């Protein structure tokens with residue numbers, strides 16, 4: 166399936182195939198506005214309360230995130246924008262349990278990330294949150310299917326079920342025919358689709374994507390954002406996506422703007 170194939174959400178099978186790179190309309194998901202039929206936005210998945218994160222000390226201290234509070238619900242694609250150094254990555258890392266705040270509280274799908282022990286954080290990162298990075302982060306010696314299967318192996322999903330789930334996930338991101346290819350045999354956009362499939366493998370409540378389109382041309386970037394949007398709406402997940410790109414920000418249900426670590430009023 167090519168990058169340009171039309172996104173289609175098949176409610177019965179629970180799949181989103183491909184993603185349209187132009188136009189942006191997604192069957193089964195509303196193309197404009199915020200909430201989407203079939204997805205409730207009342208359930209709170211992310212709650213961030215008065216979070217601060219400072220790096221370094223004294224005169225060299227960098228206040229990367231300052232007193233940030235917000236929440237995000239199911240079925241919401243939330244863009245996080247702001248200049249380089251505004252604190253986007255720091256905030257995403259705090260929400261995903263990759264880093265801890267100096268003060269304040271982060272709750273994800275009912276788990277208090279702030280107070281969690283390292284073991285709980287590991288479980289959170291493996292089960293509740295899926296990550297997508299700018300540089301894809303695929304394992305070069307593994308095929309697309311094996312890369313998608315990594316989180317399932319870590320979760321000790323039996324081989325037969327794993328294969329089945331990987332096939333469904335690759336189909337979902339429009340790469341059904343590319344299961345055996347290694348990352349270097351795939352285009353950048355295809356690699357990012359594999360990374361999205363991998364992030365979805367354990368059916369997370371929250372998808373965190375840090376500039377997922379930063380290394381892609383604008384059309385391919387748009388198709389990845391369309392895919393994320395379709396998945397979030399179809400599955401009633403929540404996504405936090407850091408991006409600079411105004412065209413992609415337009416696809417979000419809501420936009421958070423950071424400036425020097427502060428969240429600006431909406």
Ligand SMILES: Nc1ncnc2c1ncn2[C@@H]1O[C@H](COP(=O)(O)OP(=O)(O)OP(=O)(O)O)[C@@H](O)[C@H]1O
Pocket residue numbers: 220221227228229247248249250251252253254255256
């Ligand atoms: N581990 C760290 N140690 C020291 N300073 C850090 C660390 N991580 C981030 N910072 C600083 O915190 C500030 C916010 O960085 P952050 O990476 O969150 O910005 P960003 O909005 O993601 O920027 P970009 O768009 O360039 O990715 C920057 O001034 C950065 O130098």
Ligand SMILES: [Mg+2]
Pocket residue numbers: 253254255375
């Ligand atoms: Mg960043």
